[in-house]
Amino acid sequence: MVDFIISRKLTNSDELISRLESLPSYGNLIQNTDEPALFDDEQEPQSGLIDFIRRNSTAEPSTIDSPNIIGTEDSIEDDITTNETASTPITATNSADELRNQENDDNYELHLNLLKSRVKHLFILSENGKPVFTRYGDEDQLVTLMGVMQTLVSFAEIAQSSRLNYLKAGPCRIAFLHREPFVFVLVTHTNEHSMCLLQQLTYVYHQIISTLTLSRIKQKFNAQPNFDIRRWLSNAERKLLHNIIDMYEHDLGMLMTSARCLILPANIRGQIGQTVAQTIRGQQDMLFAIILAHGQLVSIARLRNYHLHPSDLYLLINLVNSTDAFKGVESWVPVCLPRFDPGGCFHAHISYLDDSCDVCLVLLTVNPEHFQILSDYKQVIHEKLRKQNLTIQIKLALDKTRLLTDEIACSDLRYFAYKSRGLSQYISSKLLQPYVTNEQHVRLFELIRYVYGRLHNRNHNLKIVYLKAEYESLLAWLAPGFELHVVFSPYATLETVTQCTDRILSYIKREESQLFIIRCEYF
C-alpha cells in the first residue's frame, strides 16, 4: 500500500518555508556587519604575512643571520641523533622499543584486524610513501599499506594528470588529500559527504602544519627527501592529531567553521575584553589575546585589521584542551596558524588564570623574544580580573549548565545548533537523552553532517532540508543571516517543527548579547 501519510506531510511542508520566513524572529536576525567583528572565515591565508608584520614592527633593523647557519645546525643535529628510536619514544619508557621488535607477525595480523574493525581511520604519510601517523595501531606496521596509498595517489597525478579525490564502496568512503609534502587518507564506514571528508582531512593537515610550520617542513624535505618527519612529532603532538579528528566528530563548530562562546552577560564580557585590551594596548608584535574556558571562547581582543579564522581558533582550542602540561605553568609555544599564514609562526604565551585551570589565557605575538613582556601582561590581567571578580564570573558561567532546550519549552525538541553567519559564531543546546553516550553523540552528529552536506551541496543551493529518519527528525535551514539545525523526536509534526523553530529564533534574538561576542575589543 502506498503510504498516504506522505500526502499529509506534504501539505504542511509545502508551506513550511513561507511560514518560516514570515516568522517575526527571522527578520530581526539578518545581520549586517561591515567588518566582521571577530572572525573572517572567508579570508585567504597569506604566506609570509607574519614575516611582514615582524619586519615592519621592529624598530631596529633586523640583522638576519644567514640561513646557512640554520641549515648546518639542522644537519649537525641530525648526524648526532643516530637512530630514530632514541628520539621518538612512543611511551615514556624505553621498553617500547623492545616491544616493537617482538612478534612482528602477530602484530601485523593484529593490525589487519584493526583495519577491518574500526569505523573511521586516518592515515598520514609523506609524499614518498613513508608512514607518519595512523589513528589506530602503529604506523610502522603499515608500511606496505601506506606505500599502496602513495602509489594510488601519485598514479592519478602522473598518469592521468588528475587528482584522486575519493572512492565509494556502498556507503563507505575512502578520501585522499595530497598537500605537499603529505598525503592524508580518511577511511569511513559512514555515508559522509565529500565536503565533510575534505574538511576533516584539511583539519588534520592544518594541525600538522600548525605544529611544524609549512615552510620549515618543506625546507627540510628539500634538503633531505627521505627525512622521517615523525622525528619531529612528539607523543604530545601526535595526541593533537588524534584529538583533532575526535573533536570534529563531537563538535559542530568545526563543521560549520564557527566559534562557540561561553554564555556570559554582555557587560561582564565587555569588562573582561576591555581589561585585556587596555593592558595590551600599544604593544608591538602582539596580535591576538584570547581567553578560553573548556574549549569555549570567553573573550578575544585583537589588533585592528588582523582576523583570526575559526579553524585556526580550533587548532588553538585543540592545543589547549589536549595539553595537560600547560596547567600550572607558563608555556611559550611556537604555533603556526595555517589560515593566517602557513609559512610563519606565532609564539603563544599559554597559562591559566585560575588555580583549578579552567580559564586559559592565550597571548599571541610574532616576536619570539617577548616572553617576559607577555608574562608580565598575564600577571596584570590575572590581577585585574581577579580584583573585579571577573574570573569568578567566568567560572560561574561554566558551572551553569544551560540546557537551552528547557528554555525553549518544546517537548519534541532534542537539540539545536544556531550559527550566526555574519559573526561566524554558533551556539548549541546541551545534549540530553538519548545522546549522552559517546556512541549516540557521534551517531547524531553523523546525521547532522549528512543533512549539512545536503544543505551545502555545491550548485544545489538548497535552503531547507527536512529529514525524517528512524530515530529522529532533523530540520536544517540556511538563511542569509544564519544557519539553523534542529533535532526533533521522530514523531514531531510539522506544526511542532515550525512552532519550535520560531521559539528558538526568538530566544536567540532575546539572548543574543549573552550568546555571542558581538563587539570586538581592539588593542
Next chain:
Amino acid sequence: MTSNNRQSATGQAARTCQFKMVLLGESAVGKSSLVLRFVKGQFHEYQESTIGAAFLTQTVSVDDITVKLELWDTAGQERYHSLAPMYYRGAQAAIVVYDITNADTFSRAKVWVKELQRQAAPNIVIALAGNKADLTAKRQVEVADAQSYAEENGLIFMETSAKTSMNVNDIFMAIAKKLPKTQDTSNANGGRGRSNDGQSITVSRSSTQRVPGNEGGCCGGK
C-alpha cells in the same frame, strides 16, 4: 623550600637573588619530570612531551639567601633545537639531562654541554643529571664515565630519579649554592622587570644580536 621572606631570623632583610636556569636534553629523558618533582613534588609515569617550553619559578633558601630560580623546561624535540639559544642566552645555570638507560641521550648531552660552553654565558653553571637512576637493570651509561666526563668539564654531576625523587632537590640545591650571589640580581621593583630576560651578568655578545630563534622561531625562515 622556604618562602620568599624578606626577614630572616636575625631581623635583617634577607637578600634575594634571581637566576635563570634552563633544562636541556633529548626528548623523553625526564626534564619535565625533574622540574615537576622539584617544584610540585609530583611525578607522573606517562608524562607528556613538552610542547614549546614551560616556565616555572621555585624559590630556595641557601645560606640565608633566598634564591629564586626561573626555570625554563624546554622541549627536547630536535626541531626545537634552533630555539634553544633563546632560552640559554642569559641563563646563569643549566641542567643537561640524559637518561641512564639510553646511551644515545648521553652522547646528545655532551653535545649540549659543548654548545653551552661555546655559546652560553661564559660562567654559566652547568649540571649534568643522569636521570631514571631507579631503572638500574636497564643501565647503559656507567656512573664512572659520566663522573669523569663531568669532572673534565667542570660540571656538577648527579644521578637522579624524578620517580623516587632521589637527588632531585640535591642537584638544584647544588646549583643554587654554586651560583655567584655576590651581585644582588633582584630588581628594585621586585618584579620580574621588563628587560631582556632579567639578566645582568655581562654577556660577551651584544644583547641586540639576533639568534636564529628570532628570525622565525620554529620556522626555517624564507
Next chain:
Amino acid sequence: MTTSNEPISSNVYLVDYFIYCPLLCQKEGQEHQKILYYYPPDVEFNRQTRTVGYCEGLVKFTETFAFDDPCDCVHFQKTRLLFYQVENDICIAMTLHVPSIERKKDEKLIMEYYDEHINDRLMLSVLKISYRYFALEHGTIASLVQVNGVDQCRIILKKYFDKFIAYRLHTMILDATIDSSYFGVQFFQVEKKVYLKIQSLIRRLELRFASLKETLFLYRNQLIWSGLDQDDTRLIYSFFRVNYWPQLKSLLNTSTIRYLTVESSASPTDALLVSTHVTSQERFLGDLSLPYQIVAINFNWFTIFCVFHNDEELSNMAQTLEKIELLKKDLDEIVPYFEECSRKKYPATDPSVKNIYFNKMNMTHSSTMDWNREPTNNILVSIMNTLAEDLQWFHPSGNIMVKRENDPWIIAKRSDMRELLIMINQRNVNLKEISDKIKQIFPTQFSNILLLE
C-alpha cells in the same frame, strides 16, 4: 551560481570501457592477458595494462577495510571510474569524463570540474545493464570462456562491445535518468475478466508446444504478464523497451502476426527486423545463464515473448506457424477492450506534481516525469538524482524533503522496499487545496499497481 535551468556546456562522455579478469594472468610480464576487452582499441597495450593494474590496486586496497560492499566508484578530479564485479573476479569498468568549463578567474583561465553532474547511481546502473544485455545474448563471460576458451571469448566480446559502445552506450550515458536506472516494469492494469482470458490464451499456447517454457505478454510498452523470475523479467522488459519498442511504435499495426528479431548492437534505427516467418533468437536467461530460444510474436499492439528450451519444435515451419496462428482469434477478441482502455482519459495529471515510484518487491515502476521537458542536467534533476542515491541508505525507511529558493519542493521517501520521489511545484496555495489535490492523484496513479499484488 547556476540557475536551475542552465546546462553545463561540456557533457559527460566515455573515456574508456574495459573488462578484465585478474585470474587469467598468473605471471609477471604477462599482465596483458588479464584484459578481455578494452575500448578505445587504439590505446597501446602498456597503457591498458597500467590502467587495469591501477583498478585492481584500488579494489584490493578497498578490500583491506572489509567493507560490506566492494568498491564501486572512484571520484577523480577530471574523471569518474565505475566498477562492476560481474562474476568470480571478472570485472567491468568504465571511465567517464567529468563535465568541465573553462572559466576566467583573476586573469587566469582555469578549468572547473563539475563533479556532481555525474550521478554514480545512474552510471552504475548503465554499466550493469550493459553487461546484462551482453549476457542475455551471449551468456555469461565465465560460461563463454568455459565453452569457447579465452581467445574466442575475447573475439565475441570485441564484436559485441565495439558496436554496442558505438551505437548504444554513449546515448545510454547521456540519457540516463532515474527512471531508466530502476529497470523496473510498467504494468498495464487489466480487469479480472480480461486477465483470465489472457491467461487461458497463454496456457493453450503452452499446451501446443512442449518445449515452451514461459511467456511474457505486453501491450504496447507495458507488461501484463510474465512467467519468468523478476530479474529475467526486468531484463527482457528493459531489452524490449530499448531495442524493440522505439521502432515498433512507429510501425503500422496490421492484423497479421509478425515475428521480431533484434540485432541489439546495431544502431537503434536498424536494430529491429520484422518477418512473417517464425524466427527465433538464442538468449541466455537465469542464474545459470542457460540458453533458450526466444520467439517474439507481434500482433496489433500486443507482443508476446515465448521462451523455448530449444528450437526443435520450431524447425517444422509450417506446423509452428499454424499453431501460432491459432492465437489470432483470441487476440482479436480482446483487442477492443484494450483499445477502449487506451482511449480512456485519465484525469489530467496535476502538472505541478511529478513523481517517480518504484517498488523493489514487485519491480513496479511508474513515473510522471517528462524527461523531454526536463533536461537531464538541470539542477532539480541533479537534486533528485542525489536524493535517489541517498535513499539506498535510509534503513529501513526515512524521508527527506528539500527546497531551493524559488523552486519546487523535492521529496524522496523510502519505505522498506518502496521508493518514491516527488517534485511539487505549488506556491501560495492553501493547505486544504493541496491536500485535496494530492488525494486525487494517488488513486489514479497508484491504485492500478495494487491489483497485481
